[in-house]
Amino acid sequence: MVIWTAFNTLPHWHRKMVLILGILTMMLAAWPSKHPEATRVAALPEAQLNPPPAPRAEPQVERPRLKTRSVRVRRGDNMGVIFQRLGLDTAELHEIDQLAAAEPLRRIKPGDELTFKLTPAGQLHSLDYPHSLEQTLRVNRTEEGFDARHLKIDLDTRDAVAHGEIRSSFWNAAVDAGMDETQIMALATLFGWDIDFAQDLQPGDHFTVIYEEKFRDDEKVAAGDILAAEFVNQGERYRAVLGPDGNYYTPEGKAMRKSFLRAPVNFRYISSNFNPRRLHPVTGKVRPHNGIDYVAPVGTPIMASGSGTVVAAGYNPFNGNYVFIRHDSTYVTKYLHLSKRTVNKGERVKQGETIGLLGGTGRVTGPHLHYEFLVAGVHKNPRTVTLPKADALSGRELARFRAVSATLLARLERPDEPRLAMNGERP
Ligand SMILES: [Zn+2]
Secondary structure (H helix, E strand, O other), rough: OOOHHHHOOOOHHHHHHHHHHHHHHHHHHHOOOOHHHHHHHHHHHHHHHOOOOOOOOOOOOOOOOOOOOOOOOOOOOHHHHHHOOOOOHHHHHHHHHOOOHHHHHHHHHHHOEEEEEEEOOEEEEEEEEEEOOOEEEEEEEOOEEEEEEEEOOOOOEEEEEEEEEEEOHHHHHHHOOOOHHHHHHHHHOOOOOOOOOOOOOOOOEEEEEEEEEEEEOOEEEEEEEEEEEEEOOOOOEEEEEEOOOEEEEEEOOOOOOOOOOOOOHHHHHOOOOOOOOOOOOOOOOOOOOOOOOOOOOOOOOOEEOEEEEEEEEEEEEEEEEEEEOOOOOOOEEEEEEEEEOOOOOOOOOOOEEEEEEEOOOOOOOOOOOOEEEEOOOOOEEEOOOOOHHHHHHHOHHHHHHHHHHHHHHHHHHOOOHHHHHHOOOOO
């Protein structure tokens, strides 16, 4: 009553003011109680906040509202920088860093994503870091300090089929077939003991690949292993299936890996994979020629086609820089005209190891690798020579391999049908 009397005695504009204030107060009171808290966390640097009001005596299920902050790692970031950016206590980061399981946090890289959950007071509640394709590191605040553990991310594996025919290049055909760089290289490696990808491919060659794809929540996150593949090169068919030991085998169970690679140069460095007439760069004659010439840019890495010992590495006016490798009592390979030798006489080398760089040293008209393959002292064509027998599966291993490979080989026969597999249906 007294208030009402006082109100009426106020000047008109005062009365208006009091009314507006009253309405504002009522609106604030009616506002959902949790909202202002969340807004505050977002609006103020957390360190300046007072401790939040003690939670009202509500049922225990009501947890303090956590704020989620996603952080994409930028160039130059480390966890310390990120903690500071979020206004988090770096002393706590030091505490977390003591946990062995939290080690991946030292290896964050630009583009990685971290998810922080912060308490209403802006303190770290938990931190998720998916540090590998299939594992997330989770750091949690507990009563006794921080706790770090690795959670497995479940990935779906589905099969897919790619089929391509070579028109301009193997690379283009594989890209058109939907394969990524890793898969293309894997396919070339897989058949690299049988086919010279640098020079022996022809238009019309074709291939079929059955491979795995990894999905996370229906999103494709990675390409998996090649399960089986077929490559038809100049009418000759080669097939390979992933074996139980992680190596590839022919349908008969013979290892794809052999003692010699068909080409000592990765096909990616060869400007044209089609080279029907192999002219000697000096004489201009097609044959006779003691070796094979690979034309590629100066500096292209040259690989040892097989494991062995370097028996000669030097320079003379004809060979330029050269490297000879003895593989056993029968086989010797020679690599000429290098711009640089990267191995020395007497050194052991492994198959695929770089022994030098392609160049134009010695008697040449242009840069190329001249490659020779000698069997018991006689020059042979490395792409047609019969090579030492490969390892093979036998007994129970072979039976197990046959059982698994039958389905895959059947699917290679009809590459256009298994489209269904791409929709997640397995046969
Ligand atoms: Zn030559």
